[in-house]
Amino acid sequence: MIEPIKPPRRKNPLLRTRLPASPPRPRSRTSHGFTRAAAEGRFVLQRCEACGVFAYPAREACPSCLSSGLAFVDAPRGGTLLAETTARVPSDVYFRERAPWRIGLVKMDCGPTIVTHLHADCVEGGAVRMSFQLDKSGQAVAFARPEEEETANMADDRQWREMTADPKFRRALVTNGRSVVGQEAVAALKAAGAKTVFVGVSEPWRPFAGEELLRGQEGIEVVTLDAADEKSATDLAADIGGKVDILVNTTEYVRPGGLLDRRGTSIARDEIDQAYLGFINLAQAFGPAMRVRGADGVNNSVAWVNVLSVYALANWPAFGAYSASQAACLSLSHCLRAELRPGGVRVMNLFTGPVDTEWFQTVPPPKVAPRAVAQAIVSGLRGGLEEMYVGDVAEEIRQRLAANPKALERELDR
Amino acid sequence: MQSKNLLELAGAISSGAVRVVDLTFTLSPDFPVIVLPPEFGQAAPVRIQEISRYDGRGPAWYWNNVTFGEHTGTHFDAPIHWFTGKNLPNNAVDTMPAKDMIAPACVIDCSAQAAQDPDFLLTVPLVEAWETKHGRIPERNWVLLRTDWSKKGWRDYSNLRDDGAHTPGPNPAVMKWLVEERGIIGFGTETIGTDAGQAGHFEPPYPAHHFLHGAGRYGLQCLCNLDQLPAAGAIIVASPLKIQNGSGSPLRVIALVAST
Numbered sequence: 122m123i124e125p126i127k128p129p130r131r132k133n134p135l136l137r138t139r140l141p142a143s144p145p146r147p148r149s150r151t152s153h154g155f156t157r158a159a160a161e162g163r164f165v166l167q168r169c170e171a172c173g174v175f176a177y178p179a180r181e182a183c184p185s186c187l188s189s190g191l192a193f194v195d196a197p198r199g200g201t202l203l204a205e206t207t208a209r210v211p212s213d214v215y216f217r218e219r220a221p222w223r224i225g226l227v228k229m230d231c232g233p234t235i236v237t238h239l240h241a242d243c244v245e246g247g248a249v250r251m252s253f254q255l256d257k258s259g260q261a262v263a264f265a266r267p268e269e270e271e272t273a274n275m276a277d278d279r280q281w282r283e284m285t286a287d288p289k290f291r292r293a294l295v296t297n298g299r300s301v302v303g304q305e306a307v308a309a310l311k312a313a314g315a316k317t318v319f320v321g322v323s324e325p326w327r328p329f330a331g332e333e334l335l336r337g338q339e340g341i342e343v344v345t346l347d348a349a350d351e352k353s354a355t356d357l358a359a360d361i362g363g364k365v366d367i368l369v370n371t372t373e374y375v376r377p378g379g380l381l382d383r384r385g386t387s388i389a390r391d392e393i394d395q396a397y398l399g400f401i402n403l404a405q406a407f408g409p410a411m412r413v414r415g416a417d418g419v420n421n422s423v424a425w426v427n428v429l430s431v432y433a434l435a436n437w438p439a440f441g442a443y444s445a446s447q448a449a450c451l452s453l454s455h456c457l458r459a460e461l462r463p464g465g466v467r468v469m470n471l472f473t474g475p476v477d478t479e480w481f482q483t484v485p486p487p488k489v490a491p492r493a494v495a496q497a498i499v500s501g502l503r504g505g506l507e508e509m510y511v512g513d514v515a516e517e518i519r520q521r522l523a524a525n526p527k528a529l530e531r532e533l534d535r
Numbered sequence: 536m537q538s539k540n541l542l543e544l545a546g547a548i549s550s551g552a553v554r555v556v557d558l559t560f561t562l563s564p565d566f567p568v569i570v571l572p573p574e575f576g577q578a579a580p581v582r583i584q585e586i587s588r589y590d591g592r593g594p595a596w597y598w599n600n601v602t603f604g605e606h607t608g609t610h611f612d613a614p615i616h617w618f619t620g621k622n623l624p625n626n627a628v629d630t631m632p633a634k635d636m637i638a639p640a641c642v643i644d645c646s647a648q649a650a651q652d653p654d655f656l657l658t659v660p661l662v663e664a665w666e667t668k669h670g671r672i673p674e675r676n677w678v679l680l681r682t683d684w685s686k687k688g689w690r691d692y693s694n695l696r697d698d699g700a701h702t703p704g705p706n707p708a709v710m711k712w713l714v715e716e717r718g719i720i721g722f723g724t725e726t727i728g729t730d731a732g733q734a735g736h737f738e739p740p741y742p743a744h745h746f747l748h749g750a751g752r753y754g755l756q757c758l759c760n761l762d763q764l765p766a767a768g769a770i771i772v773a774s775p776l777k778i779q780n781g782s783g784s785p786l787r788v789i790a791l792v793a794s795t
Contacts, residue, residue: 326567326689328696350564351584387576394582 123241123274126282128290128316129419141415141464142215146258152179154193155261159253160507166196166233177233198251200227202243202265203234215257218416222280227251227265237263240281242272254284254505257415257465259458276503285505286424286467289314291366296321296348296403299329301478302428303371305495310369311340313499316420319361321346323353348372348399358406363414365407369426369498372399375480379441392446400427400450404457415464424467426498427454431472431515435522437533458507469501474514487513548791556769558758558788560685562608566757567693569606569727570700578604608785611775612729612744612754616782619749626751628781635753636774638720640677640790641669642764645703649682653694655703656731659712669766674718677755677771680705684725685759693727704731707742714746722747723755723771755788764790 132138148156158165167176169183170190182189205225211217223239227249235251243249248268253261264284266275276287293310297303298320307318319342320335335343344361347353348370374395376388383389411422432440433447451470458468475481477488489512497511510516521529547553560566564581571577581603587593606612614620615627625631643665648655657680666672682703684692694701704724705713713719722729722743729743739745747754755773770791776784 324567326693326695327570328690347564347580350580350582352564387579390579391577394579 123272123277125274126277126290126419132418138414139218139416139418140413141257141421142218143258143463143465144215144256144260144262145213146260148260149179151181152261154179155253156255156259158193159255159261161509162252162501162504162506164196164198164252165193166229166231167191168194168196175229175232177229177235197229197231199231199268200229200235200249200251200265202226202239202245202247202249203228205239205243205245219279219283225265227263235263237265238280238284240264240266240275241278242267242275255467255507256284259462259467259507286367286469286502287313288367288499288502290316291420291423292317292319292364293367293369294319294321294344294361294365294407295369295371296346296399297371297373298322298335298343300371300373301331301491302373302476302494304331304335305491306369306371306428306498307335307341309492309495309499310367311338313503315367316340317342317364319344319365321348321357323347323349348403349394351402354399354402354406358410362407362410365411366414366420366422367424367426367502368403368407368411369428370400370403371428372396373428373478374446375430375440375443375478377440377443377480379438383442389442389446392443393449396446397449397453400453400457404453404460408457408461411466412461412464415466422464422466424469424502425457425461426469426471426502428471428473428494428498429454431474431510431518432533433472435518435526435529435533439535467505467507469498469507469509471497471501471509471511472515472519473511474518489514552794554763554792554794556760556763556790556792558760558771558790559609559786560757560759562603562785565689566608567689567727568604570693570695578606580604581607603785605778605781605783605785609757609759609788610755610783610785611773611788612748612756612783613775613781614748614751614753615780616754617741617744617748619745620751623751626748627778628775628784629777629779631753633774635720637770637772638675638677639673639767640679640723640764640769640771641665641672641767642679642681642761642769644681644762644766646681646683646762649684649703653701653703654731654733655682656706657704657709658706659709662709662713665766672713672717672719675720676717677721677723678713678717678719679723679755679758679761679764679771680725681761681764682725683762685757685761694732698733699735700727700732702726702728702732704729704734705743706731707737707739707746710742710746714750714752719752721753721755723758725756725758725761727757729754729756754783758788760790764792768793 171188172186174185203226207221207223209221216222225239227235227237243265249265250268252264254264256262288310293315295303295306307320310318346357414422430447432444433451436444473489475484475488501509510519568578584600586598588597613628614623620626730741734741773788775786
């Protein structure tokens with residue numbers, strides 16, 4: 122039975138803010154098969170292509186028949202907790218600060234035995250559900266939760282919360298409240314228990330649909346933010362930079378067209394200004410404080426979310442220049458991920474297909490509902506994910522890209 | 536004119552006998568810009584990016600890179616800005632005669648009417664009424680429409696509603712008349728454009744742009760401090776940046792006002 126976490130009190134200004142420490146980072150190259158799966162919330166194990174045996178931990182050859190054909194495949198999550206122990210004085214700084222820390226041995230129904238972090242509701246001899254989670258070093262670690270989908274205050278488990286970025290009691294900044302996606306994200310984060318959701322509105326003199334809903338709501342603070350403007354971003358960070366635990370970058374600047382059917386570079390400039398330079402301004406304004414606050418209590422800074430187009434992965438010529446601006450942001454997100462790593466702050470990218478907004482009006486369905494994007498943001502934060510594909514189009518592009526990038530290029534060229 | 540008169544002017548400016556009034560808004564990213572339907576090309580907003588500020592990027596100096604559209608902040612419209620003036624000679628900011636950058640101004644105070652009605656329009660009878668009080672508008676004068684619009688908060692200043700902007704301006708007849716019958720050098724406003732917010736629905740659309748630029752005249756907009764000018768007799772100094780083939784530019788507009 123988990124005690125629910127309490128809303129954090131105001132900080133004692135006489136105490137130094139605890140600096141983030143990182144759990145052990147080294148992994149073998151093969152082990153990153155788990156990292157890849159954990160980033161997407163999948164559970165995989167290596168399975169021998171010759172004899173069918175599941176293996177763990179990551180190895181180069183099958184422990185049963187010595188075949189080298191060990192592929193990572195989706196595996197059943199069920200297992201039984203054989204034994205558990207509590208580390209009370211670990212030598213590692215990260216775990217020492219968080220001790221006591223429970224770990225255990227889980228015998229998987231599919232065969233192997235896994236050393237794993239434990240949710241507090243897991244009991245010896247009981248059935249558990251396994252996952253790989255990204256820890257504060259960004260590396261995959263095994264995590265056992267009780268078999269039941271939901272136990273009381275399940276997400277409040279101390280060890281689980283280290284692996285996730287749950288909005289509960291945290292303060293979030295949604296960077297663009299003018300867009301429907303931004304507004305839905307505000308509502309979803311608030312419903313997920315965020316203490317405060319700051320919502321950025323650029324050019325406040327310009328009215329926009331949904332404005333009344335944002336203003337005057339308890340726990341929602343409308344702030345002036347034009348991410349593409351260096352001063353606007355730094356001014357806002359000067360005010361609230363130390364209170365942003367989750368930053369949701371919902372910058373949205375979609376314009377049709379590629380190269381030859383456009384004249385000049387002014388639209389491309391706007392795209393770069395809004396999406397790419399806006400990202401840089403936000404990162405430089407908010408990133409340093411987020412990185413240093415990675416271990417700052419119950420409402421430590423935990424995550425940076427980018428809502429990106431799936432066409433960042435493969436150019437869609439009908440929106441070709443926009444695709445390129447998204448690709449630039451995707452590349453930047455990997456840089457940000459590395460730079461936020463010492464703080465344990467995760468960077469989650471959500472890839473969406475065309476969203477159901479006016480700029481994709483003539484694009485036939487399926488389109489992603491802004492609310493679905495918002496719900497994915499929350500579920501990704503709660504699950505501690507790094508990559509999410511929202512909607513059928515995004516998922517399909519992902520699969521087709523993995524199967525044959527050249528085929529996808531030809532198929533998008535229509 | 537003798538040079539001593541010109542030096543007298545300099546002395547009067549220095550002593551304060553001639554007041555210098557700044558009619559310019561600060562060029563900043565916060566200042567509203569003209570909003571066109573999103574499918575059209577847009578004016579780039581003002582961006583100010585630090586190159587260095589006495590730091591590792593430049594230890595002893597502070598400077599910025601600045602970008603903006605030609606029609607941002609307090610700005611000047613040259614004839615080439617509008618299709619009606621596209622074929623005129625010397626119609627861009629780099630080729631316009633430098634002497635056109637200094638001219639007297641008549642200020643028509645419509646602040647009371649504009650306070651009542653955001654869609655207030657200047658008409659010929661209103662200007663004629665002004666003339667009976669202050670005399671006929673001389674040729675090659677600026678006509679500046681005072682509405683006190685510059686004193687509003689930015690939201691009321693742009694006053695955008697779901698059917699467009701609602702801000703005061705001139706009606707078509709008065710623009711044609713000022714250009715053809717009075718030979719004005721240009722028309723200036725406190726609002727985002729020389730035209731009224733709803734001027735796209737006029738006949739012709741955007742009459743201030745249409746008639747002014749078609750006749751090789753100029754526009755000034757986003758002016759402030761017009762309430763500090765006399766009805767007639769102030770001298771406007773408005774010299775836009777010399778942008779190659781530029782259609783306009785942000786600029787510093789100042790007025791010289793005699794103290795007596």
